[in-house]
Amino acid sequence: MTSILLVDDSATILMSMSQILGRAGYEVSQAASGEAAMGKLNGGTKPKLIITDYNMPGMNGAELIRQARKLAALRFVPMLVLTTESQQSKRDEAKAAGATGWLVKPVDPAQLLGVIKQLIPGA
Amino acid sequence: MAHGIKRSMREALFEIGNAVGACRSLPPPAMIAVIGGTAVAFIALLLMEGAVAATTAAIVVALTLLGSETALRWRRSQPVPADAVAPRVASEGGSGDADRDPERLAGAEGCPAWALAHPREPGLVPVGAAFDQARAKLDALCDYVQKLPELFNIMKEHTKNVIDDTERASNSFIENFNEVDRKIKQLRDLVLSSDVDITRIDQKYNDSGARNDELLDHIKTSFEKNNSLIEFIIKERVAFAAIVETMRRLHEELHVIGEIAGKIKLLALNASIEAARASQHGAGFAVIAKEIRDLSDQTHKATNTLSPLIAEACEAVEEIAADQGVEGRLREQLDLFRSMQQHLEALTETFNQMLEHERALTAHTGEHSAGIENAICRTLAELQFQDIVRQQLEGVISAFDDLHLAIESALPMIRDGKEDQAVDAGAVEELITQMRSRYVMAQQRAAHARASGASASGGTGSSAAGSSIELF
Numbered sequence: 001m002t003s004i005l006l007v008d009d010s011a012t013i014l015m016s017m018s019q020i021l022g023r024a025g026y027e028v029s030q031a032a033s034g035e036a037a038m039g040k041l042n043g044g045t046k047p048k049l050i051i052t053d054y055n056m057p058g059m060n061g062a063e064l065i066r067q068a069r070k071l072a073a074l075r076f077v078p079m080l081v082l083t084t085e086s087q088q089s090k091r092d093e094a095k096a097a098g099a100t101g102w103l104v105k106p107v108d109p110a111q112l113l114g115v116i117k118q119l120i121p122g123a
Numbered sequence: 124m125a126h127g128i129k130r131s132m133r134e135a136l137f138e139i140g141n142a143v144g145a146c147r148s149l150p151p152p153a154m155i156a157v158i159g160g161t162a163v164a165f166i167a168l169l170l171m172e173g174a175v176a177a178t179t180a181a182i183v184v185a186l187t188l189l190g191s192e193t194a195l196r197w198r199r200s201q202p203v204p205a206d207a208v209a210p211r212v213a214s215e216g217g218s219g220d221a222d223r224d225p226e227r228l229a230g231a232e233g234c235p236a237w238a239l240a241h242p243r244e245p246g247l248v249p250v251g252a253a254f255d256q257a258r259a260k261l262d263a264l265c266d267y268v269q270k271l272p273e274l275f276n277i278m279k280e281h282t283k284n285v286i287d288d289t290e291r292a293s294n295s296f297i298e299n300f301n302e303v304d305r306k307i308k309q310l311r312d313l314v315l316s317s318d319v320d321i322t323r324i325d326q327k328y329n330d331s332g333a334r335n336d337e338l339l340d341h342i343k344t345s346f347e348k349n350n351s352l353i354e355f356i357i358k359e360r361v362a363f364a365a366i367v368e369t370m371r372r373l374h375e376e377l378h379v380i381g382e383i384a385g386k387i388k389l390l391a392l393n394a395s396i397e398a399a400r401a402s403q404h405g406a407g408f409a410v411i412a413k414e415i416r417d418l419s420d421q422t423h424k425a426t427n428t429l430s431p432l433i434a435e436a437c438e439a440v441e442e443i444a445a446d447q448g449v450e451g452r453l454r455e456q457l458d459l460f461r462s463m464q465q466h467l468e469a470l471t472e473t474f475n476q477m478l479e480h481e482r483a484l485t486a487h488t489g490e491h492s493a494g495i496e497n498a499i500c501r502t503l504a505e506l507q508f509q510d511i512v513r514q515q516l517e518g519v520i521s522a523f524d525d526l527h528l529a530i531e532s533a534l535p536m537i538r539d540g541k542e543d544q545a546v547d548a549g550a551v552e553e554l555i556t557q558m559r560s561r562y563v564m565a566q567q568r569a570a571h572a573r574a575s576g577a578s579a580s581g582g583t584g585s586s587a588a589g590s591s592i593e594l595f
Binding site for chain 1: 290500595
C-alpha cells in the first residue's frame with residue numbers, strides 16, 4: 001500500500017484528509033508539526049509522498065521540505081504544500097526548498113487524488 | 124450669505140477676544156500679531172462696506188486665528204499648577220448654565236477677567252474653561268481607551284472559543300460521519316454478500332431447478348401412468364367381472380361334470396355286472412367298464428378338487444373386482460401430484476422474482492455506493508473551511524494584539540500631552556501595514572481591500588493568481 005505522510009497543525013485537516021486519502025487506498029501517517037514530521041522521517045519513515053501545510057507554528061512547510069530533501073531516501077520523493085497561503089513569494093520559497101507542487105485550500109478531493117496519481121504512477 | 128459671513132466673523136472675533144485674553148503671558152511677537160490682527164479687523168469692519176470688508180476681515184481674521192492658535196498651543200504647553208485647575212465641567216456641550224457660572228470659571232490659570240465677565244454666545248467657552256474641559260475630556264477619553272484592551276481580551280477569548288468550538292465540532296463531525304459511513308459500508312457489504320449468496324443460491328437453484336424439472340416430469344409421467352392405471356383398473360374390473368362369470372360357469376360345469384362322472388361310474392358298474400354275466404365273452408368289456416369306472420372316479424375326484432378351488436378363486440377375483448378403494452387412492456395421489464406440480468411452478472416463479480429483485484437491489488447498491496463515497500469525500504473536503512476560518516480568526520486575534528500594543532504605547536504619550544506623537548498618522552498606517560502583512564489568504568487581502576478601499580494586491584506581497592493547484 002502506498003504510504004503518504006500528512007503534516008498539518010490543524011487536527012481537522014489531519015482527520016479529514018486522512019479519511020479522503022485512506023478511502024482512496026493510501027496508508028496515511030500524520031504529523032501535527034514540521035518538527036514531528038522530521039522526527040518520523042529521521043526515524044526511518046519513508047513515505048511515497050509528503051503533503052504538508054505551509055503556515056505552522058515552529059518549522060513551516062518550506063523548511064520541512066528543505067530539511068527532508070537533505071535525507072537521501074527522500075531526495076526524489078514528491079512533496080506537496082497544501083495551504084491557505086496564497087502569496088506568490090511563499091510559493092517561490094517552497095519551490096526553491098524543493099516542493100513538487102502547491103495546493104491552496106480548500107482543495108477538491110478528486111483533484112487532489114488526481115495530482116497524487118500523477119505524481120505516484122501505479123499507486 | 125452676508126448674514127452668514129457676519130455671523131462667522133462675529134464668532135471669530137469672539138475667539139479673537141479669547142485669544143487676546145490669553146495673551147497676557149504670550150511671547151511679544153505672538154501678542155503683537157494677535158492684538159494687531161484684531162485691531163485691523165475692527166478697522167476693516169468700521170471703514171469698509173460689503174464684500175470688500177468681508178474679504179479683508181476674513182483674511183485678517185485667518186491670520187489672527189493662526190496667531191491665537193499659536194498662543195493657545197504655547198499656553199497648553201506650559202505646566203499648570205494643580206490648585207489652578209478649574210472644576211471639571213461635566214456637561215458635554217459646554218453651553219449649559221454651569222459654563223456661565225463665574226465662580227466655576229474663576230481660578231483657571233490664564234483665564235482673563237475679560238473672558239470671565241464677557242457675555243458669551245451659547246456654545247462658546249472662555250479659554251481657561253475650554254482648556255480644562257478639553258483636558259477633562261481627554262482624560263476621560265484616555266480612561267476609556269485604556270479599558271479597550273480589556274474588551275479586546277474578551278473578544279479574543281470569544282474568538283479563540285469560536286476556533287476551538289469549530290475545530291471540536293468539525294472533528295466530532297468527522298468521527299460521527301465515519302460512524303455513519305461504517306454503518307453504510309456494513310449495509311453495503313451485507314447487500315453485496317447477499318448478492319454472492321444469491322448467486323450461489325441461483326446456481327444451486329439452477330441445479331435443483333433441473334432436478335425440479337425432472338421431478339415435474341416424473342410427476343407428469345406418474346400422473347399419466349396413474350391415469351393409465353386408473354383406466355387399466357377400470358378395464359380390468361370389467362375383465363375381472365367376465366372372469367368371475369366364466370369361473371362361475373366353470374364351477375357349474377364342473378358340477379355337471381361331477382354328476383356325469385357319477386352317472387358314468389354307475390353305468391360302468393352296470394356294464395361290469397353285465398360283462399360278468401356274459402362270462403368269457405364279456406371279459407374285454409369288463410376291462411373297459413373297469414377303466415371307465417376308474418376314469419369316472421378320477422373325474423369325480425378332479426371335480427371335487429377343482430370345485431372348491433374355482434369357488435375360492437372366484438371369490439378372490441370378485442373381491443378384487445369389487446374393491447373401489449384402489450381407484451380412490453390413485454385419484455388422491457393424482458390430485459396430490461397435481462397440487463405438487465402447481466406448488467413447484469409457483470415456487471419457481473416466486474424465486475425467479477426474488478432473484479430479479481435481489482439483483483436490482485445489488486445493482487442499485489453498487490451505483491449508490493459510488494455516489495455515497497464521492498459525497499463523503501466531498502463533505503470531508505468541505506471541512507477545510509475550519510482551517511480557513513481558524514486562520515482568519517487568528518488574524519483577527521493578532522490585530523487585537525496590535526491594537527492593544529498601540530494603545531499601550533500611545534496612552535502615556537497622550538497623558539503627557541504628546542498626543543501629536545501618539546496619534547501620528549504614520550503610526551496608524553504602520554499598524555494597518557503590519558496587519559496586512561500577516562494575511563495568508565487571498566480573501567483576507569480582498570476583505571482588507573474592500574474595507575480600506577485599497578488594492579487587494581498591494582502591500583507586502585502579491586497574491587498568486589490562477590489555479591489553486593500548481594505543480595512545479
